Amino acid sequence: MTIKILAFGITRDILGGSSLEMQIPGNTRVADLRATLYAQYPALQKLSTLAIALNTEYASDEELIGEKDEVVLIPPVSGG
Template sequence: MKIQIKLFAAARELSDRGEIEMEVDDGIQVGELKIKISGEYPKLKDLILRSAVSLNREFATDDNVICEHDEIALIPPVSGG
């Protein structure tokens, strides 16, 4: 299946885009997705180690399974306020 991942802040600047599209296996888990992104976008690797992933605007754990129409985002450590 094809999925889109939103990128913000340093992740957006390092990859020079606000969203990436990837072809992934059905049933892929969040932890596996992080490894896959790191492989395809090596510049993001260090930041991904410190980042969370959100699914449908909720923080996900590494064993959460991704579905085709999920809203997915990479969430680097936040610094609001």
């Protein structure tokens, strides 16, 4: 299945754009997607944290990604 991944902050720079379409097999967990992204974009591993949200909510590594899910990469955030 094809999913669209939205990227913000430093993840946008690492991926080279604000979104990315990726082919993944059915029954892909968030942890599987994270491993695939780390393999294709090693600079992502250097981030202190990288949260992944599905449909506007933070996702656990065990959650399955559906074909119509909105996937968002959330890099470390700081501010005051």
